[in-house]
Amino acid sequence: MLLSDGERAVLERWTRRASSAQALALRARIVLACAGPEIPPIVAVARELRVTADTVRKWRRRFLAERLDGLADEPRPGRPPTISVDQVEAVVVTTLEEIPKNATHWSRKSMAEHSGLSKSTVGRIWRKFQLKPHLTDTFKLSTDPLFVEKVYDVVGLYFNPPEGAVVLSVDEKSQIQALDRSQPVLPIMPGMPERRTHDYVRNGLTTLFAAFDVATGEVISALHRRHRAAEFKKFLIRIDKEVPSHLQIHLICDNYGTHKTPAIRTWLAKHPRFHMHFTPTGSSWINQVERWFGFLADQKIRRGAHKNVQALEADIRAWVKDWNEDPKPFIWTKTAEEILDSLAQFCRRISGAGH
Template identity: 55%
Template sequence: MPYNDFFVLSIDEKTQIQALDRTQPNLQLRPGQIERQTHDYKRHGTTSLYAALNVLTGQVIGRVTKRHRAKEFIEFLRQIERNTPKDQDLHIILDNSSTHKTPEMKTWLKEHPRFQLHFTPTSASWLNTVESWFGQLERRALYRGVFSSVGDLEKALRNYIKVHNKELAKPFCWTKTAESIMTSVAKAKNSAINVKLSN
């Protein structure tokens, strides 16, 4: 888990995850027939998930919360503090959410100097590797899930984190170079400028 004297954790939150229950049970696979489910569903409420992805190991520290405020974010940082070696600095990569920059957060960070925050640029949260993990969570645990209550959904989220850490965790490796990413960003920027000029 450690890089010598520090950890790098990629943090974000997935808010308003809906506990959805299909109005009819899924129709299972059979020869010549794909699995089917109804298009309509019942809503049973929502929950939010904070996740910290250890960039070196791919393991995740997660916290399920009812609300999404600075108070919950600070509680999540306290959980991270309890679950990491005390003698190592924590470099946290996160987006520019307002909950990350409140006066309470600034005060807490002054009292906990081992936490060093690194913000992704505005509109570039995709650079945060935990976003890739949220995509896996969506595909593997939520997309086809049926949850008859918020409690069922929260149990499924915690179970997924547990299974991920035990069976699936691995380091995230970028396959593109920084140069190719910056070239793509420049092309997108130039395209946007050309569209504005043509209007």
């Protein structure tokens, strides 16, 4: 079996290229091994390449008949596709633009009944076009007219805090419920998770006021049964006492009414080292203390059981004390420009959605 110079070059290239399919590279090696004025035994080629003799015979015969073209895969037998492009388009358009009569979203079963296709076919179409009607997510766009200015202000404090000052992210976690299960919680056991009753007993409420130091991660906290400007003023007084007097204090707060009452403004006017920075309306994600509240809820509150408010408050105080023994600040990574760019991209994506 003789090869032309061009055929040999192509075959050798196929064996060397990392992008070549492994099957094609093997076929090229078989042909090269069989080529030459003296034909080596098929068994010897098979042993050298660690394939069967029938495999060597097949691709040697295919090459002799069709040359290089014979090494490509032949069309596989089987039924041709039965789903038309129009049917696929109809499923995608219906999923995006319509809702079923008796449901808020499509399921594979309802779409199969509507389109006349099988549930597995509907599933494959949805996966291909990354459609997930069963999932939902939340979003909220701030309508604050000073959104851009406030983002630059708050993010600027995170990246470049003023010298001789402490930056505190402040908020209240209100209406924390002291919940107890109607029956004792069953502890975790091998092969069985912790179990609890679905119903519970409400035993009162408390509110946690917290000031998260964005530089050190330390937290100043206070618990009050009510959530008014009077309690917020008491918390400001506590901050004033705990922060060294030579430091300026920059507070990052949301736009809750208790933060802006005449009484609070009067108190702030008498304490000029306090500087208020307000987050944009509806943008609690920019306030770092919210992330800290998330840790508290996950680790202590959500799965806790408390027979009264006093027990709940004792657990919260103990958790905060433990946190402050080894505080960890959060690392803010997105600049104001990156935040605004991300928001602009999101608005472009949803432009026209929901009319």
